Amino acid sequence: MNVWPRLLRRKPMEAIAIALIGAGFAMLFQPFMLELYSYSFITLLVGTLMFIVVSKFPE
Amino acid sequence: MLKTPRRLAKKVEGLSDRAVAWLFIAPTMALLLAINIFPLFWAIGLSFTNYRANRPNEAIANVGLRNYERILTDPDIWIAMQTTANFVFWTIALQTVIGFGLAFLIDRKFRGHAFWTTIILVPMMLSPAVVGNFWRFLYQPQIGLFNYIVSFFTGIPPSSFEMLGSVQLAPWAIIIVDTWMWTPYVMLICLAGLRSIPDYIYEAAEVDRASPWRQFWSITLPMALPFIMLAVLFRGIENFKMFDMVNLLTGGGPGSTTEVASITLKREAFEKWRTGYSSAFAIILFVAVFGLANIYVKALNRVKQR
Numbered sequence: 001m002n003v004w005p006r007l008l009r010r011k012p013m014e015a016i017a018i019a020l021i022g023a024g025f026a027m028l029f030q031p032f033m034l035e036l037y038s039y040s041f042i043t044l045l046v047g048t049l050m051f052i053v054v055s056k057f058p059e
Numbered sequence: 060m061l062k063t064p065r066r067l068a069k070k071v072e073g074l075s076d077r078a079v080a081w082l083f084i085a086p087t088m089a090l091l092l093a094i095n096i097f098p099l100f101w102a103i104g105l106s107f108t109n110y111r112a113n114r115p116n117e118a119i120a121n122v123g124l125r126n127y128e129r130i131l132t133d134p135d136i137w138i139a140m141q142t143t144a145n146f147v148f149w150t151i152a153l154q155t156v157i158g159f160g161l162a163f164l165i166d167r168k169f170r171g172h173a174f175w176t177t178i179i180l181v182p183m184m185l186s187p188a189v190v191g192n193f194w195r196f197l198y199q200p201q202i203g204l205f206n207y208i209v210s211f212f213t214g215i216p217p218s219s220f221e222m223l224g225s226v227q228l229a230p231w232a233i234i235i236v237d238t239w240m241w242t243p244y245v246m247l248i249c250l251a252g253l254r255s256i257p258d259y260i261y262e263a264a265e266v267d268r269a270s271p272w273r274q275f276w277s278i279t280l281p282m283a284l285p286f287i288m289l290a291v292l293f294r295g296i297e298n299f300k301m302f303d304m305v306n307l308l309t310g311g312g313p314g315s316t317t318e319v320a321s322i323t324l325k326r327e328a329f330e331k332w333r334t335g336y337s338s339a340f341a342i343i344l345f346v347a348v349f350g351l352a353n354i355y356v357k358a359l360n361r362v363k364q365r
Binding site for chain 1: 141351
């Protein structure tokens with residue numbers, strides 16, 4: 001029996017990480033709001049670290 | 060037949076295949092660690108300090124996240140990021156469309172296609188320093204060939220516009236040069252993709268009376284897509300670091316119109332000597348490119364599996 005929690009499976013977690021990276025990337029290069037630019041790096045960093053970790057999770 | 064020297068054979072005799080494999084990989088791993096991984100961690104360490112490389116004897120203070128805070132609230136660096144995004148978007152878009160178009164034409168195998176492939180590949184083989192210098196001459200408003208060609212086609216007097224001195228035209232001048240130089244690279248990767256499509260698929264499509272247009276959209280493009288994506292990944296990573304061409308052609312000017320992130324980084328690191336600050340900036344750029352490359356590789360694998 002697979003005891004790994006359903007929410008912590010690779011697919012949904014990877015989707016969240018990818019969304020964070022995408023959002024961080026857009027925030028870093030967008031020309032509209034300086035505040036968004038300021039929070040871009042932390043968003044990118046969390047997304048990237050999360051992606052590295054969750055890509056090792058079971059399917 | 061060559062034999063393994065007896066002394067070496069004796070030494071590796073008791074080793075498993077895995078251990079022998081590690082022995083072969085070890086020198087490369089050591090080199091990678093020394094010239095890639097160690098500087099990366101060193102730069103991460105420096106990014107939390109006020110270290111200046113031109114004052115090596117000065118005491119180094121830990122400034123915590125202040126360098127990151129300054130970079131992420133600086134409107135000038137924000138503008139440099141937008142300039143970089145603008146360059147990356149336009150160069151990749153143009154290089155992909157033109158590169159794939161050229162690959163598609165070269166793949167037709169017309170008479171002399173090998174000769175034309177070589178000719179098209181020449182710009183890619185030149186040094187960026189050479190390319191930068193001769194394009195500066197080509198862009199000269201008085202004697203430059205570029206202005207005369209534009210004048211010939213549009214009727215605008217050649218000395219009435221300056222590609223490298225105009226705020227509106229300077230970014231496009233660099234985009235044109237980068238596209239001219241690196242489109243052959245994209246073409247080469249796309250050509251490999253097109254040549255890997257087996258002929259029998261087209262033959263089956265012919266039997267089914269699929270039109271050339273339908274063959275292009277249903278066979279050529281989907282099967283060449285992993286290669287196109289790979290080319291975009293390589294050029295994207297490379298163009299984020301675009302430095303030499305911008306430095307040679309405009310040096311970031313006029314004003315700061317063409318000041319991409321790498322030019323700002325160089326100024327902070329080697330003109331203002333703010334090593335800690337510039338390390339933080341380099342780490343931000345690295346995380347951005349690394350994060351994007353991760354999801355891009357994921358997308359690439361998904362396309363390959365289809």
